Amino acid sequence: MSGAACAWNGFADRQQLAAALAGNVAARLTKAIDERGTALLAVSGGATPAKFFAALSSIPIAWDKVTVTLVDERFVPPTSPRSNAGLVVANLLQDKAAAARFVPLYHEAASIEDAAAADSEALQSLTWPLDVVVLGMGADGHTASFFPDAGNLAQLLDPSSQRIVLPVHAPSGGEPRLTLSMARIVAAGFIALHIEGEDKRIAFDGAMGAGEKKPIRKVLEAAPIPVEVFWAP
Numbered sequence: 001m002s003g004a005a006c007a008w009n010g011f012a013d014r015q016q017l018a019a020a021l022a023g024n025v026a027a028r029l030t031k032a033i034d035e036r037g038t039a040l041l042a043v044s045g046g047a048t049p050a051k052f053f054a055a056l057s058s059i060p061i062a063w064d065k066v067t068v069t070l071v072d073e074r075f076v077p078p079t080s081p082r083s084n085a086g087l088v089v090a091n092l093l094q095d096k097a098a099a100a101r102f103v104p105l106y107h108e109a110a111s112i113e114d115a116a117a118a119d120s121e122a123l124q125s126l127t128w129p130l131d132v133v134v135l136g137m138g139a140d141g142h143t144a145s146f147f148p149d150a151g152n153l154a155q156l157l158d159p160s161s162q163r164i165v166l167p168v169h170a171p172s173g174g175e176p177r178l179t180l181s182m183a184r185i186v187a188a189g190f191i192a193l194h195i196e197g198e199d200k201r202i203a204f205d206g207a208m209g210a211g212e213k214k215p216i217r218k219v220l221e222a223a224p225i226p227v228e229v230f231w232a233p
C-alpha cells in the first residue's frame with residue numbers, strides 16, 4: 001500500500017461503530033474548540049451515516065461553536081430523499097447538535113458550475129482547515145463525489161487546487177454533484193473513512209491493492225496523516 005497510510009478500526013456491529021466514531025469526532029471537535037474557539041466539521045451523505053449522526057447528535061459538546069458542512073452533495077433540493085443536506089438536518093442537527101450552524105452546498109443556480117463557484121466564494125469565510133472530515137466510500141472506490149468516471153477527476157484530485165467546491169458530472173453518480181476539493185479534504189486535522197458491510201471491505205482492500213488506483217486510494221495517498229478507517233460488517 002505504498003504511500004497510502006491508514007489505521008483500521010473494526011467493530012462487531014454498526015451500532016458499536018457509530019458510538020465509537022461519534023465519541024472520536026466529538027473529542028476532536030472539543031479539542032478544536034478548546035484550541036481555537038470554534039470547530040469545523042464536514043460530513044458525507046448516502047446510506048451509511050444515519051446511525052453515526054444520531055449518536056453524535058446526542059453528545060453534549062459546545063455545539064453552538066461548531067459549523068457543519070458537507071463533503072459532497074447531489075444537485076437536488078433539500079426536500080429530495082437523495083439530498084445529503086436533508087439527511088444531515090433530519091439525523092445530525094437534532095438533540096444537542098441542533099445548536100450547530102449548518103452550511104449546505106446546494107442552492108438554486110442556473111447551472112452546477114454557477115452553484116459550485118458561488119459555494120467556493122461563500123465557504124471562504126469558514127475557519128479552514130477542517131478540524132474533522134468523515135468520508136464515505138462507494139463500492140466503485142469513489143469517495144466524496146470523486147467518481148472514477150468524472151470528466152474532471154484530475155481537477156477534483158489536484159492537491160494544489162485553490163477551489164473549495166467543484167462541480168462534478170459523472171454518469172455513475174446520477175445527478176450532477178457538488179464536492180469539496182481533495183485539497184480541502186486532506187488538509188483536515190482528522191480524517192475518518194466510515195464504511196460498512198463485506199462488499200465495502202472487499203472494495204476497500206481491492207482499491208488498496210495492485211492495479212488501477214481508485215479515487216479513495218488517491219485520497220489516502222495525498223493525506224499527510226493516516227486516515228482512520230471505521231468498519232463493521
Ligand SMILES: O=C1O[C@H](COP(=O)(O)O)[C@@H](O)[C@H](O)[C@H]1O
Pocket residue numbers: 044045046047048049071072073074084135136137138139143144145
Ligand atoms: O453518493 C455518495 O456516496 C458515498 C457513499 O454512500 P453510501 O450510500 O454507499 O454510504 C457518500 O460518501 C457520498 O457522500 C454520497 O454523496
